[in-house]
Structure formats: structure tokens, C-alpha cells
Amino acid sequence: MSSGVRGELEAAVLAAVRELGVKEPPDLELGRARNPNHGDYATPVAMKLARELRRPPPKIASDLAERLNLPPEVASIELAGPYLNFRLAEGWLQKLVGRVAADPDYGRSRMGGGERVQVEFASINPTGPIHIGHGRGVILGDALSRLLDFTGHQVQREYYVNDQNTQARRFGASVYARLHGLEPPEGGYTGEYVAELAEQARRDLPGIEELPEEEAELRLRGYAIDRMVDLIAATVSRLNVHYDEWFRESRLWDDGLPQKAIARLRETGQLQEREGATWFAPDVPGWEEDDEDRVVIRSNGEPTYFASDLGYLLSKFEERGFQRVIDVWGSDHHGYIPRMKSAMAALGLDPAALVVILNQMVNLKEGKMSKRQGRFVLLDELVDMVGADAVRFFYLVRSPDTMMEFDLDLAVSQSNENPVYYAQYAYARLANVDTFAAGREMPAQPELSLLREPWELALARQIAYWPEAVEEAARLLEPHRIPYFVHDLADSVHAFYQAGNRDAGYRVVVDDPELMRARLELCRAGRNTLRAALDLMGVSAPDRM
RNA sequence: GCCCGCUUAGCUCAAUGGAUAGAGCGCAUGGCUUCGGACCAUGAGGUUAGGGGUUCGAAUCCCUUAGCGGGCACCA
Missing domain, CATH: 3.30.1360.70 (Arginyl tRNA synthetase N-terminal domain)
Structure with a gap:
């Protein structure tokens, strides 16, 4: 209800x-x-x-x-x-205008009842800068977080930092190779930024060149990943995205959580030793049909990423007590969902508490994005070219489960007609009217029954829909609904404003102080609603443009 | 081969199983001597990929065909 x-x-x-x-x-x-x-x-x-x-x-x-x-x-x-x-009823709409004008937080809901929710999103391997394909998950995850926060959930934004997996090791080895002028390792990283990292390391880590290979690689890995995490944080910060926690995979092992998870599975007979490796064999309904056994510990004794993830689940649900965790993944990971759900059940957790939201891939018009072939566009470059507000809107309007084909030339050439400016302009107009009216004689309290024109009531109606639009989006976990609401609201604002251009009698600032006061109240209600909605999108609400 | 997602106006995309499928861009026409024209109004444009089915009612649910993207590791 x-x-x-x-x-x-x-x-x-x-x-x-x-x-x-x-x-x-x-x-x-x-x-x-x-x-x-x-x-x-x-x-x-x-x-x-x-x-x-x-x-x-x-x-x-x-x-x-x-x-x-x-x-x-x-x-x-x-x-x-x-x-x-x-x-x-018109009378009800008119009263609503007064309530909203006085409520800068209009639409905030207690629907979530203080539920502790973690949103983990865009946990990209920190082995390079992030590109526009990653941007989708960043914006989606942040928008979900804002939505849940606004609807009465306690939200934590988390980035999972893979700092000790195969990719991280290759990354460290690549920097080491670069530092010593060697060929990069098999499957290593070759970008120019690797060379820069090597130079920075030479400066920041005195004596690194003299260390034995193994120790040097380890230290370079840690150093390089720190730098990449900083870089990623700086990039998403430009998009108004701020994580509460950068959670390192290594911390899981320090805290003994994967070990604990493995022990629990072993005790409950849900692991099998075979071919020298340890396999996940959960006693969970549906497992046999849906998936095959998976390796938890390799035959060489090294754990797989899945072992870390088992511990990560304990960290989230038991150590830190989140009631629900929303993971935002790229759709290329969808095959992993049944295994994670089974892992939840096998560990004695409720599989429904883990919600996975997939976003489809972003492809360049020229073809698949590929670091190796140098065919990708950095998220930073996109922000440079079109600005943070337009970028956020660009990602936000699309439902996550349709694939995106990205045409950079088109994105840049169309950035000036991005619908986000339509909404911001509506906001700026309302703000401007208030400024213009300042200092004029008018009653302190508005007589709201004077708001009778069709475009005035239409705007009030649109304002009335805001709370349910928010709850709908939160219930369905679909932030892309918000920009559509914002567009409709901006539409009503412009129509309301435009009436005054047709006929001066319909302007906000008119000779009749009673009428002016009532219309100003409507402007303020519209502003509060628009600002709340733009806020939810992480987009600025400027008084001037 | 098996599994997941997608296919809606020229283009980019919306639409809790409900009344005539909606926006933006583009196109056509019209609108400012005074609150900001980054605006407003009107119009053209659809076999919701094709075919079956369920339902009083389907873009939406089921089956099927085709196309596009992704997945099926002791990578993550």
C-alpha cells in the first residue's frame, strides 16, 4: 500500500x-x-x-x-x-501547495523503516582507469542508494577492491616489469599509465628497485592499487558519487572470514575434495539442475575469488549486519548469480536478502570496447566533454536492462540539448521569479484558493504525484523512473510560466498582491519538488544558468 | 549446443495485465515592446521484430522463429 x-x-x-x-x-x-x-x-x-x-x-x-x-x-x-x-479536489491541491512550499524535504518517505541496506556497485578491478562502460554501474548504484536513502533506508555505498586476485598480481608484476624495463608478463598491463605508475613508485618508494623480485612486486602491487583507487575515487567524485567504504579483499582474509565460511561449509558437508582441489557442493535445493560444482581452493592450495566471496557474504550479513545487500553487476556476470544465491543458502543466510541488479553492457558504436586494442573512452574524458550533470542524466534515463550503443560524437554534439537542461532551466526560472518579486508588498500568508487556472492546477497535480513516483521507483529499484517524472514536472513548470508570456495577467509577479502571493507559493512548491527530484538524480539545481 | 537479457515512431528511449501505446531529438506550422525563448502551442510519424496461445482485456504473461548483446574456467 x-x-x-x-x-x-x-x-x-x-x-x-x-x-x-x-x-x-x-x-x-x-x-x-x-x-x-x-x-x-x-x-x-x-x-x-x-x-x-x-x-x-x-x-x-x-x-x-x-x-x-x-x-x-x-x-x-x-x-x-x-x-x-x-x-x-481543487481545494486539496491548493492546500498541498502550501504544505510543499514549506517542506524542502517533500517526498521523503519512511517506507524502508530504517532497514540497513548495502549497495555495492561498480567494483571494477582497480588495475586501470574506468571507462564509459563502467560509468553505467557507477550512476545506477549511486542513484539506487539515493533512492533508498530518501525512502527511509539506512544505506551504505561500498566498492569491493580486488587487491589480491590474479588481475591484481598481474598488475603488480606489470609495474615491476616496467620499472626494470622488462617485457610485461603474460596477460599483463601495458598502458601508458603503467609506465607513469612505475615512475611514481621510483619516487615514492625509495629503494624499491633494489628489492628482490617477490617483495618488490608485492609492494608495487599495493602501491599501484592504492593509486588506482585514488584515481577511481576522484573520477566518480566528479560525478557526485561518494563511497562510504572501499572494502579490500585482503581485509577479508586478515579477518579470517573466508576461512570461517570454508570451515562452516566443511562442517556441514558442503565441500568435496577431488582432483586435489576443494569444490563447492552445497546441499541446497535446485543446485544440481542449475549449476555445477565449483572450485573453492585450487589444487595448488590457492583459494579462488569464490572463496573470498564466501567470506565477503559473511562480512556483509553477519559481521556488519546488513539486512539486505544490493549488488550492481555488469550483465557479463549474470552466470554467477545462482552460485552466490546457493552460497547464501549453504551458509545459512537468506538468499532473498542478496539482490543482484544487472546492467547491460555499453558498446562503442565502432565495436566492442577493448583496453587491449585501445578502443575505449574514459569516463573522465566524457565528463570533460559534456559535464557531470549531462553524463548522469545520460546514464540515468535508460533502464539498466537494455544495451547501450555509445556514439561519442553524438553524445558530445547532443549534450547541449540534453533534457537535463530543460529541467534545470525550469528550476532557474522559478528561482528567478522569487528574486524578482523580492521586496514587493504582499501578505505574509497566501490565499491558495486563488490558484484556479488550469496550468496552475496542472502543476499542483504533478507536484502531488511526487511521493508516489518516489515510492514506486524505490519499490521496483528502478531509478530510471525519476528523470521521467522530472521531465513531466519541468513540463508543467514551463507551461505555467509560459502562460504569463501569453498574457501578463497570468504572470506570477502581478499588481494584485494576493494573487502574486498565491502564485509565489506555487513557485516555491514547484521548486522544492524539483530540487528534491534533481537531488535524487545527483544533478545540480542551479538558481541561474 | 545450453542459459540470461534485449527488439516499441526516421534516431535515442518510456509505458504496476486495463480506456485512444507516450516523451526527447529530427521534421512542418504558429507564438515574445514588461517575471530569463535553454521556452510554449499545433501537426505529421506505430502491424510494439514475425507467428501462435492464455485472458473480459497483452508492448507487458506462455510457446515458437529470427536478429543483436552477454555467459557457460582450478579468470573475476
């Missing part, structure tokens, strides 16, 4: 449905009406009840309407065949 107007309507309809003798009411599908002629909200529930009640839907609709107990100051009911339509 959602809060706000919609929640009230749902509750009222539900009560009426029960009064008709329906024990298990179906989903009301009560939502905003598409066509304005149908009012503001509508439900087709009468059609769903036709079979059970053995009556024609229009009859059921009118029966429901008779029993519906709605405060008239909120909405009126209209019958349209099998549909029940609701229209928000």
Missing part, C-alpha cells in the same frame, strides 16, 4: 470491495489515468470482480461507488462503464 493520495484511494476502494463480500480482493491496479478526461486516478477493479460476483462490471462499479467512503475534500468519484475514476 502506497502512501499519499493514492494510498488513501486504494484503502477506500479496498474497503468497498470487501463490503461487497469479496474475501480476497484482487490487485486494484489503481493508477494515474492516462487520459485527463478520465480524471486523475482510475481503477478497473469492477471488471476483475465480474466473474466472482456474477454481475456486469458497470453494475459492480456503481455498487462500489455507492459504498465508497471518500472525503470529498480529497476526491470525487466518476463512473465510466466498468471504470471507477477519481478526480482530485
Whole structure:
């Protein structure tokens, strides 16, 4: 049940449905009406009840309407065949404007009940700078975090730093090779930044060149990864993304968590020794069909990344007590989900507490992105070219499960018509009106019933939808819904403003102080809503542009 | 071969199983002597990839075909 107007309507309809003798009411599908002629909200529930009640839907609709107990100051009911339509009362909308104008935090919800949620996102191997393919996960994860925070969850943003896996070792070895003018190792890193790292290391780590290879590699690995983490943090910070925790894989082993997880699996008979290696063999329903056994400890005694991940689950759910963890992964990792879910169950954790959100890959128009072939665009370069707000919006509007083809030339040439400026301009206009009106004589308290023009009420309606738009997006974990709301709201703002260009009598700043005061209140309500929404997208709300 | 995701207007993308599938860009037409034109209004543009099915009702759920992307390691 959602809060706000919609929640009230749902509750009222539900009560009426029960009064008709329906024990298990179906989903009301009560939502905003598409066509304005149908009012503001509508439900087709009468059609769903036709079979059970053995009556024609229009009859059921009118029966429901008779029993519906709605405060008239909120909405009126209209019958349209099998549909029940609701229209928000103007008086209620006008009062709402006053409430929102006074509430800079309008739309914040307690829906989450303080649930402790971790969002782990964009945990890219810190062996190089991040490119535009990674940007998608960065923005998606951050937007999810903002959304959950706004809806009453305790959110922690985390980046998992792989500092001791195969890639990390190769990275360290590559820097070592570069430092000594040797050929990079098999599968090593060759970019120019590796050479720069080697030079920096020569300066920052005195005596590094004299150390024996093994020790030097270890130290160079740690050093290089620190530098890369700094670099990645700096890049995402330009996009208004700030992690609470950069959690290192090595810390898991220091704390003995993978060891603990392995011991637990061994005790419960969920590991097998075979071919010299230790395999994951969980006693979990569905495992046999869905996946094969996987190696936890290699035959050479080295643990796999999966061993770390087992410990990581304990860290998240037991050591740190998160009630839910949302992992944002690239879709190339989707095959890993069944194994992680099984690992949760095998460790005695609730698999449903681990939520994985996949985002599809980003491809360059010229073809697949490839570091090796030098075919990639750095996220930093993109921010340089089009700016942080446009970049965020660019990623945010797309649902994560459609693949993106990235055309850099197009992105740059279209950056000036990015819809984000449409919304920011609406905000700046509202701010400007307030400035313009400053110092004029007007009453302290607005008489909101003066807000009667269609475009004024349309703006108020759009403002009224904000809380449910937020909750919907949070419930579905779909931040891409927010920019669409923002666009609609900006639309209403511009239409409201434009009315004053057609006819000076419709401006905000008019001779009638009562009218001006009421319209200013609407501007402030619009501003608060717009700012909250832009905030949720991590996009700035400028007073001037 | 098996598994996952995607296919909606010329292009980029939306749309809790509900009424006439919507935006932006592009295209056409119209609108400022005074609150910022990065704006507004109107219009053209659709077999929701193809074919079956479920349902009172399908872009949405099921089956199937095709295309695109990804995965199927003692890599992560």
C-alpha cells in the first residue's frame, strides 16, 4: 500500500470491495489515468470482480461507488462503464501547495523503516582507469542508494577492491616489469599509465628497485592499487558519487572470514575434495539442475575469488549486519548469480536478502570496447566533454536492462540539448521569479484558493504525484523512473510560466498582491519538488544558468 | 549446443495485465515592446521484430522463429 493520495484511494476502494463480500480482493491496479478526461486516478477493479460476483462490471462499479467512503475534500468519484475514476479536489491541491512550499524535504518517505541496506556497485578491478562502460554501474548504484536513502533506508555505498586476485598480481608484476624495463608478463598491463605508475613508485618508494623480485612486486602491487583507487575515487567524485567504504579483499582474509565460511561449509558437508582441489557442493535445493560444482581452493592450495566471496557474504550479513545487500553487476556476470544465491543458502543466510541488479553492457558504436586494442573512452574524458550533470542524466534515463550503443560524437554534439537542461532551466526560472518579486508588498500568508487556472492546477497535480513516483521507483529499484517524472514536472513548470508570456495577467509577479502571493507559493512548491527530484538524480539545481 | 537479457515512431528511449501505446531529438506550422525563448502551442510519424496461445482485456504473461548483446574456467 502506497502512501499519499493514492494510498488513501486504494484503502477506500479496498474497503468497498470487501463490503461487497469479496474475501480476497484482487490487485486494484489503481493508477494515474492516462487520459485527463478520465480524471486523475482510475481503477478497473469492477471488471476483475465480474466473474466472482456474477454481475456486469458497470453494475459492480456503481455498487462500489455507492459504498465508497471518500472525503470529498480529497476526491470525487466518476463512473465510466466498468471504470471507477477519481478526480482530485481543487481545494486539496491548493492546500498541498502550501504544505510543499514549506517542506524542502517533500517526498521523503519512511517506507524502508530504517532497514540497513548495502549497495555495492561498480567494483571494477582497480588495475586501470574506468571507462564509459563502467560509468553505467557507477550512476545506477549511486542513484539506487539515493533512492533508498530518501525512502527511509539506512544505506551504505561500498566498492569491493580486488587487491589480491590474479588481475591484481598481474598488475603488480606489470609495474615491476616496467620499472626494470622488462617485457610485461603474460596477460599483463601495458598502458601508458603503467609506465607513469612505475615512475611514481621510483619516487615514492625509495629503494624499491633494489628489492628482490617477490617483495618488490608485492609492494608495487599495493602501491599501484592504492593509486588506482585514488584515481577511481576522484573520477566518480566528479560525478557526485561518494563511497562510504572501499572494502579490500585482503581485509577479508586478515579477518579470517573466508576461512570461517570454508570451515562452516566443511562442517556441514558442503565441500568435496577431488582432483586435489576443494569444490563447492552445497546441499541446497535446485543446485544440481542449475549449476555445477565449483572450485573453492585450487589444487595448488590457492583459494579462488569464490572463496573470498564466501567470506565477503559473511562480512556483509553477519559481521556488519546488513539486512539486505544490493549488488550492481555488469550483465557479463549474470552466470554467477545462482552460485552466490546457493552460497547464501549453504551458509545459512537468506538468499532473498542478496539482490543482484544487472546492467547491460555499453558498446562503442565502432565495436566492442577493448583496453587491449585501445578502443575505449574514459569516463573522465566524457565528463570533460559534456559535464557531470549531462553524463548522469545520460546514464540515468535508460533502464539498466537494455544495451547501450555509445556514439561519442553524438553524445558530445547532443549534450547541449540534453533534457537535463530543460529541467534545470525550469528550476532557474522559478528561482528567478522569487528574486524578482523580492521586496514587493504582499501578505505574509497566501490565499491558495486563488490558484484556479488550469496550468496552475496542472502543476499542483504533478507536484502531488511526487511521493508516489518516489515510492514506486524505490519499490521496483528502478531509478530510471525519476528523470521521467522530472521531465513531466519541468513540463508543467514551463507551461505555467509560459502562460504569463501569453498574457501578463497570468504572470506570477502581478499588481494584485494576493494573487502574486498565491502564485509565489506555487513557485516555491514547484521548486522544492524539483530540487528534491534533481537531488535524487545527483544533478545540480542551479538558481541561474 | 545450453542459459540470461534485449527488439516499441526516421534516431535515442518510456509505458504496476486495463480506456485512444507516450516523451526527447529530427521534421512542418504558429507564438515574445514588461517575471530569463535553454521556452510554449499545433501537426505529421506505430502491424510494439514475425507467428501462435492464455485472458473480459497483452508492448507487458506462455510457446515458437529470427536478429543483436552477454555467459557457460582450478579468470573475476
